[in-house]
Amino acid sequence: MTIDKSCITLQNRRCPEFIKGLNSFIEIAKNxxxxxxxxxxxxxxxxNMFRHIVTTVYAHIxxxxxEDSYLIWIHHGEEYPPSHLDNLWASKYRSTRVVAEENPHEEMFNVIDDVMAEEDPHIENISQEATALDPEFDALFEEANTELYPG
Structure with missing residues (x-):
C-alpha cells in the first residue's frame, strides 16, 4: 500500500487536502x-524527538x-528502502536519536504533556495570560529550553 504524503509540503494547513492527509497520518500513528x-x-x-499522545501530535502538526524531511515514516511503521545511502543516513540518524532520548529534560516534557493533555487541543485564540500556569514555572520552563552554549 502506498501512503500519500503530499500533505507534508502543503503550506495551507487549513485546506481539505492537508486535513485529509493529517487524518490519514493520525490513523497510522494510532497503530x-x-x-x-x-x-x-x-x-x-x-x-520525532519527542513522544506525545495522538491528540497532541494532531494539534502540533x-x-x-x-517536518519536511520526514519522507520515510520510520517511526510510524515504514522501513527504509534497501539503498546504501539510506542505510548510512539511517545509522547516523539513529545515533542522534539515542542521544536525544538520553536528554534529562525529557521527563519534564512528558510531565508537561500529561498536564496539557487535559486541555482541548482544538481551542484557538487563547490569551497568553490564560495559558500561563505560574510565572516561576514559566521562567524555569524557558530556562530549560535555553541553549547552554548557543551555536
Missing part, C-alpha cells in the same frame, strides 16, 4: 503508540506543520 499511548511527533518543532 504506533508506546505503553503510555504516546507516539513520535513529526511536527516542525518536535522532529495542524498548528506547526510536518
Amino acid at each position: 504506533h503508540v508506546d505503553d503510555e499511548g504516546k507516539t513520535c511527533c513529526p511536527c516542525i518543532d518536535c522532529v 495542524h498548528d506547526r506543520g510536518f
